[in-house]
Amino acid sequence: MENRIENRMNRLQAEGKKAFITYMTAGLPDMETSINIIKAQYEAGVDVIELGVPFSDPVADGPVIQDASYRAIQQGVTLAKIFDMVEELRKSCEVPLVFMMYYNTINHYGLDNFVQKCQNVGIDGLIVPDLPFEEQGLLNTALSKVEGAPYLLQLVSPVSTDRIPMLLENAKGFVYCVSSMGVTGQAAHFHKNVRDYLGKVKSVSKIPVMMGFGIRTAKDVEMFEDIIDGAIVGSYFIKYMEENNYDLQKIKEYISKFKTEF
Amino acid sequence: MEKYYGEFGGQYVAESLMNTLAELEKAYEEAIADENFWKEYNYYMKDYVGRENPLYLSQRLTEKYGPKIYLKREDLNHTGAHKINNVIGQILLAKRMGKTKVIAETGAGQHGVATATGAALFNMKCTVYMGKEDIERQSLNVFRMQMLGAEVVSVETGSKTLKDATNEAIRTWAKDAEDTFYVIGSAVGPHPYPAMVKNFQSIISKEARKQILEKEGRLPDAVVACCGGGSNSIGMFAEFLDDKDVKLYGVEAAGLGIETGKHASAMAKGNPGILHGMCSYLLQDDDGNVQLAHSISAGLDYPGVGPEHSYLRDTGRVTYESITDKECMDALMELCRLEGIIPAIESAHALAYVFKLAKTMKKDDIIIMCLSGRGDKDVHTVAAYLDGQDMNK
Numbered sequence: 001m002e003n004r005i006e007n008r009m010n011r012l013q014a015e016g017k018k019a020f021i022t023y024m025t026a027g028l029p030d031m032e033t034s035i036n037i038i039k040a041q042y043e044a045g046v047d048v049i050e051l052g053v054p055f056s057d058p059v060a061d062g063p064v065i066q067d068a069s070y071r072a073i074q075q076g077v078t079l080a081k082i083f084d085m086v087e088e089l090r091k092s093c094e095v096p097l098v099f100m101m102y103y104n105t106i107n108h109y110g111l112d113n114f115v116q117k118c119q120n121v122g123i124d125g126l127i128v129p130d131l132p133f134e135e136q137g138l139l140n141t142a143l144s145k146v147e148g149a150p151y152l153l154q155l156v157s158p159v160s161t162d163r164i165p166m167l168l169e170n171a172k173g174f175v176y177c178v179s180s181m182g183v184t185g186q187a188a189h190f191h192k193n194v195r196d197y198l199g200k201v202k203s204v205s206k207i208p209v210m211m212g213f214g215i216r217t218a219k220d221v222e223m224f225e226d227i228i229d230g231a232i233v234g235s236y237f238i239k240y241m242e243e244n245n246y247d248l249q250k251i252k253e254y255i256s257k258f259k260t261e262f
Numbered sequence: 263m264e265k266y267y268g269e270f271g272g273q274y275v276a277e278s279l280m281n282t283l284a285e286l287e288k289a290y291e292e293a294i295a296d297e298n299f300w301k302e303y304n305y306y307m308k309d310y311v312g313r314e315n316p317l318y319l320s321q322r323l324t325e326k327y328g329p330k331i332y333l334k335r336e337d338l339n340h341t342g343a344h345k346i347n348n349v350i351g352q353i354l355l356a357k358r359m360g361k362t363k364v365i366a367e368t369g370a371g372q373h374g375v376a377t378a379t380g381a382a383l384f385n386m387k388c389t390v391y392m393g394k395e396d397i398e399r400q401s402l403n404v405f406r407m408q409m410l411g412a413e414v415v416s417v418e419t420g421s422k423t424l425k426d427a428t429n430e431a432i433r434t435w436a437k438d439a440e441d442t443f444y445v446i447g448s449a450v451g452p453h454p455y456p457a458m459v460k461n462f463q464s465i466i467s468k469e470a471r472k473q474i475l476e477k478e479g480r481l482p483d484a485v486v487a488c489c490g491g492g493s494n495s496i497g498m499f500a501e502f503l504d505d506k507d508v509k510l511y512g513v514e515a516a517g518l519g520i521e522t523g524k525h526a527s528a529m530a531k532g533n534p535g536i537l538h539g540m541c542s543y544l545l546q547d548d549d550g551n552v553q554l555a556h557s558i559s560a561g562l563d564y565p566g567v568g569p570e571h572s573y574l575r576d577t578g579r580v581t582y583e584s585i586t587d588k589e590c591m592d593a594l595m596e597l598c599r600l601e602g603i604i605p606a607i608e609s610a611h612a613l614a615y616v617f618k619l620a621k622t623m624k625k626d627d628i629i630i631m632c633l634s635g636r637g638d639k640d641v642h643t644v645a646a647y648l649d650g651q652d653m654n655k
Binding site for chain 1: 273274275280282419425429534536537538541551
């Protein structure tokens, strides 16, 4: 079975284009609108969408995503409902989808059940920020049992240094390079050695290298364009959607502007 | 070093903290192999903290309840609780690693006060993260920390209690680890914290074991300690773990009663989860979100528990019980009236269980209970409780 992320990455590479990836908390402002937002983004040319599964204790996230996560939980958004939403979406949309979620949510659902369900509904990748390489064994075992299971994407940080070769050896899909220290959503204030670090990751990586954390516009990543294969926008995109009342036209404008400028 | 206790423990943290943890583990291993490190630690334990503290035979409790009841007097330590034992150890390590700033999370404020104290003593900049709710119910400790030169940051996300203060401390740490040491106050967190906290708190049982052998010429029949994250209890159990005839009891907070759902007993339902860098028993709802704990005691108001406790529960070496708000307040008043000791509400949970346990034991049996802290910080809560209102609701 083919993986939508991999297909997309291959196509971009063939066309010599960069990837643009966004993050949105699933279920905001409601499930139905979430589906429409995903479709609108896909139409506007987004390459991959990260769907945030809300968790009560999002330690890797800054204030914007924490708040979004909190509101989603208050509204009753659960993993089970998100699976239903994706199932519905997949009837008419083939956008590559990645779950960004915390390990407790997966563990509580049951690793095997979770992986099977992801495969059934069509989730292509997983980002689990509190599951570092050394703790991935059990999840990898579950993933290896199911054909067409999502890829577990690897995160790399500016202080990963000597860990980079280990992290990338069997990495699939794309590599998520965290551009600054700490949590998501800090202003475009990148770690001082970010250029060297991105270069190092790029030199080792066999798959596309994406940069995330603190990015707002294509301008923010201009100086890294010669190194990276794509950019991820999370907190800023959430704020942007809220400020524009989840207006689908505005969302499309943002996506196509970033895509064009990038 | 072993990272896991059976299936529990581990390092469930962001990739950006993995090298930080590796650096910490290396520095910790070097420190504990260095006798000068222990010399310095023991010097501060004796001359600054005031150890060793007494193992006190509580005569009036003994008369009333039957078996001999000994209290390990951690409440007599400088800063009023066992927390300082661990803080001095971690700050000495931080100094060794060349860190200039320390951060800490705090629930009741005892660990915050201890960290602020250690930071003042060793000239380090100190920031303490504390839930807004806890700041309101423990205002005296907030002021204490500020007097000691620490900055107290009010955490207003999530449940606004210890769990969220810990989240915020972890976020700050992930950002500032280059010059900042995170002083974790309980036997929780990613490896090597649970092992490190146990090591620094095991001074409690090292002393108690020696003291009981001097006084009674034999080991106790039972050892009891309260258990939130579980730092005083793991310290109290450490040296008795291999003494198979010594029964060990950890006492969690049952709040308004386990059946009401308003409690802080992570182990009552036995549902493992992942929070704050570790896999351990965890209060969580049907969707895997962490559930709010409830206890009249801010120090036990934590939805998780240290990973070694989860392991000790499953292997059966330690029995974990729980005590309600009401039972603990009755025990607290009893200790005030019978012994002239005002215990911390946390410690009163252990005491309430001692009373239950005593009924099943013989007159010559010996119980040691860890009186983990003094109750000065709790007088407002006690007053409100006696007045018929629970401040924590």
